[in-house]
Amino acid sequence: MKRYLSAAAIDVLLVLVFAASGRRSHEEALTFAGLATTAWPFLAGLAAGWLVTFQLYRDKFDPLSVFPTGVLAWVSTLLLGMLLRVISGQGTAFSFVLVAASFLALFLIGWRVLYRAVRARRPLS
Template identity: 65%
Template sequence: MKKQWFLALAADVVVVIVFAAIGRRSHGEATALAGLATTAWPFLTGLAIGWAATFALYRDKFDAYLVVPTGILVWLSTLVVGMLARVISGQGTAFSFILVAGTFLALFLVGWRAVFRLIESRTGPAR
């Protein structure tokens, strides 16, 4: 892996944690660290699986900053595995929540990569 992949991973982790924190706050739930961890772990698990799958599939040409395939695979894995883990653990998965989660995670997991690529195309490689 090249090009400071750990910064991209850190950005993705921050996105998932912010998503969980915003969700807890919007529902008036306690902001305790344990509550945040309970909300975030299914999506962090999906994120980890998405990263591992993307790296395994594209090992020779893996780039953590690509919208396609990395951003899309990481987003889909975070959403699908996250929702399945929520079901298994007895957490809610209302249809409206799936839509909100899918939209937020797409906007930010794929979005930051698209913005990065746009800036990079105008200024040259920054990594």
């Protein structure tokens, strides 16, 4: 259970970092309300991705796996996040979609790749 909570916490934290960096780059206030407004569509997409991944791979679900967990978390965070931004009247310019896709891939897949690489280099005890 700790493994699930740790991976979920890392994913949530990285989505919040993504949202905060976006607000900062556009010189928007980093208030709780502002961050929540920017982050909620992506956090909802992330939650959906985790739920779908768990349902599809219930017997073999690994929250630390690059695929399917990392990739499906990234895809759902991006796609559902953008859809919810459109529905809520937030911007989805093409350049923003590209930047979001890149950063979310780096964050949600990247930390898992790094984790696997570090773990593979450790000698067996």
